[in-house]
Amino acid sequence: MKKITSICCIGAGYVGGPTMSVIAQKCPEIKVTVVDINEARIEAWNDKDLDKLPVYEPGLAEVVDEARGRNLFFSTDVDKAIQEAEMIFISVNTPTKTYGVGKGRAADLKFVELCARQIARVANGDKIVVEKSTLPVRTAESVKRILKAEAGEHEFQILSNPEFLAEGTAIDDLHNADRMLIGGDQDEKGQEAIQALVDVYAHWLPKDRLITTNLWSSELSKLTANAFLAQRVSSINAISALCERTGADVDEVANAIGSDSRIGPKFLKSSVGFGGSCFQKDILNLVYLCRHFGLPEVADYWEQVVAMNDYQKHRFAKQIIDTLFNTVSGKKIAFLGWAFKKDTNDTRESAAIYVAHELLQDRAEIHVYDPKVPKAQMFRDMEYLIENPGSVYTENPLPENWRDLIVVHEEPYTAMDSAHAIAVLTEWDEFKTYDWASIYAKMLKPAFVFDGRNILDGEAMAEYGFEFRGIGKGLEKARANVEA
Numbered sequence: 001m002k003k004i005t006s007i008c009c010i011g012a013g014y015v016g017g018p019t020m021s022v023i024a025q026k027c028p029e030i031k032v033t034v035v036d037i038n039e040a041r042i043e044a045w046n047d048k049d050l051d052k053l054p055v056y057e058p059g060l061a062e063v064v065d066e067a068r069g070r071n072l073f074f075s076t077d078v079d080k081a082i083q084e085a086e087m088i089f090i091s092v093n094t095p096t097k098t099y100g101v102g103k104g105r106a107a108d109l110k111f112v113e114l115c116a117r118q119i120a121r122v123a124n125g126d127k128i129v130v131e132k133s134t135l136p137v138r139t140a141e142s143v144k145r146i147l148k149a150e151a152g153e154h155e156f157q158i159l160s161n162p163e164f165l166a167e168g169t170a171i172d173d174l175h176n177a178d179r180m181l182i183g184g185d186q187d188e189k190g191q192e193a194i195q196a197l198v199d200v201y202a203h204w205l206p207k208d209r210l211i212t213t214n215l216w217s218s219e220l221s222k223l224t225a226n227a228f229l230a231q232r233v234s235s236i237n238a239i240s241a242l243c244e245r246t247g248a249d250v251d252e253v254a255n256a257i258g259s260d261s262r263i264g265p266k267f268l269k270s271s272v273g274f275g276g277s278c279f280q281k282d283i284l285n286l287v288y289l290c291r292h293f294g295l296p297e298v299a300d301y302w303e304q305v306v307a308m309n310d311y312q313k314h315r316f317a318k319q320i321i322d323t324l325f326n327t328v329s330g331k332k333i334a335f336l337g338w339a340f341k342k343d344t345n346d347t348r349e350s351a352a353i354y355v356a357h358e359l360l361q362d363r364a365e366i367h368v369y370d371p372k373v374p375k376a377q378m379f380r381d382m383e384y385l386i387e388n389p390g391s392v393y394t395e396n397p398l399p400e401n402w403r404d405l406i407v408v409h410e411e412p413y414t415a416m417d418s419a420h421a422i423a424v425l426t427e428w429d430e431f432k433t434y435d436w437a438s439i440y441a442k443m444l445k446p447a448f449v450f451d452g453r454n455i456l457d458g459e460a461m462a463e464y465g466f467e468f469r470g471i472g473k474g475l476e477k478a479r480a481n482v483e484a
């Protein structure tokens with residue numbers, strides 16, 4: 001098969017934007033056009049001021065700067081880009097359904113279906129269609145059927161090429177991917193299509209990292225990878241609760257078990273709970289599929305990963321309320337961080353939103369500082385959670401004036417001034433270097449710090465005078481248990 005010279009990607013989000021920028025950077029002879037129906041987003045991708053790119057990722061601005069206008073283009077003209085391209089990536093959002101059959105579980109595939117119909121309608125020749133979005137296993141079958149039914153004389157090959165990048169490290173993950181997975185049909189034409197995509201990635205990735213499989217294995221591997229990663233976080237978080245009762249230290253336990261080469265050290269950082277647009281959505285989708293295929297025991301097994309994560313967020317919020325003498329009503333609680341992890345402006349499913357909801361149920365005044373998340377986004381997040389509670393802990397209504405109870409700060413010190421307590425919700429590096437002595441001086445006493453990310457030095461914080469609580473570090477409580 002001849003080499004690909006033009007690519008189109010539908011969806012200019014956290015995946016489409018960075019992945020296509022790197023493909024364009026590494027393959028200067030391929031014209032890459034990223035399209036989206038969201039005009040504001042495309043405008044931001046085209047902004048001369050690279051600080052205004054719609055996705056914040058370390059290293060992304062440099063890549064865009066190198067390729068944009070040379071062989072990387074952002075546009076809202078979806079039809080034209082489809083017609084010009086030999087290979088079309090679908091990288092649109094696949095959120096959990098919020099309505100109808102499968103509500104709260106199944107992936108909502110309406111955006112993917114719309115793309116397939118649009119490709120079929122406007123295609124002017126044979127195309128390779130690549131599923132980049134995370135999809136339930138066997139989605140390619142539906143995409144094929146739609147393309148076949150609507151397309152007339154043109155031929156389409158479908159590939160599954162799930163993305164494994166993590167936000168905050170997207171560019172490094174793309175440049176040095178552990179593997180790139182490409183699934184396709186096993187017949188001759190399917191193999192040719194697989195090879196065409198292998199040739200794209202072979203511009204910068206070693207051949208042994210390009211894994212090819214059948215379509216279904218590829219689709220299922222993506223859901224499985226996220227389920228395994230999230231399961232590790234829930235497993236260590238479950239142990240953190242036991243640490244707090246017994247006096248064990250969860251970081252020491254993680255280090256001890258992670259030194260076993262069979263377990264490995266990564267993804268064992270205990271936290272206030274995992275967030276992000278995908279872990280919960282993909283596990284719920286896996287659970288839905290298992291039930292659909294008549295495997296309720298398998299579904300129950302994976303569902304516990306999400307249940308444990310809900311419990312961890314709740315445990316953190318409850319600890320704050322319990323420690324502050326059983327109520328946070330009218331008390332100023334400073335939130336350091338709102339993003340679901342550091343080095344991203346993404347807040348989807350962030351633990352901060354759930355913790356805020358529980359504290360607001362108890363009428364706290366929340367003062368938030370996050371270096372990258374704008375105020376409007378925080379309010380949108382709260383509104384979304386109110387409409388879609390999703391967790392048993394966030395079902396209670398908020399006070400009518402909840403909007404007045406969230407104050408967003410442009411800088412951290414005012415957020416913490418005269419606060420009753422500080423809660424660390426995101427592990428931004430800058431939090432470690434604050435002037436903690438002067439923060440302590442300006443807080444109400446006792447001055448509580450709840451470190452939901454275990455990034456602060458507990459002993460040093462205690463020396464400043466803080467009442468410090470980390471995750472999985474319940475020495476005081478453990479001592480009290482022993483004495484009782």
Ligand SMILES: NC(=O)C1=CN([C@@H]2O[C@H](COP(=O)(O)OP(=O)(O)OC[C@H]3O[C@@H](n4cnc5c(N)ncnc54)[C@H](O)[C@@H]3O)[C@@H](O)[C@H]2O)C=CC1
Pocket residue numbers: 010011012013014015016035036037038041078091092093094111114115132133134135163164165166167277278
């Ligand atoms: N965010 C992440 O780190 C990762 C996400 N994924 C998966 O990648 C997919 C995309 O995720 P994100 O990039 O985070 O989503 P996103 O929401 O940031 O971006 C999706 C974009 O698609 C656009 N879109 C939707 N329908 C369209 C249509 N018919 N025509 C043109 N544009 C359309 C939307 O306007 C939006 O800008 C999802 O399936 C997700 O599960 C996979 C790996 C990592």
Ligand SMILES: O=C(O)[C@H]1O[C@H](OP(=O)(O)OP(=O)(O)OC[C@H]2O[C@@H](n3ccc(=O)[nH]c3=O)[C@H](O)[C@@H]2O)[C@H](O)[C@@H](O)[C@@H]1O
Pocket residue numbers: 134163164165166167168226229233266267268269270271272273274275276277278279340341
């Ligand atoms: O499909 C996706 O969307 C992506 O989901 C995750 O990436 P991402 O959600 O961007 O970020 P992670 O680094 O995986 O973190 C997810 C959440 O788990 C939390 N986490 C992670 C690791 C850990 O040890 N402890 C922990 O609490 C993080 O703080 C964050 O809230 C996967 O790591 C990617 O491989 C995958 O492509």
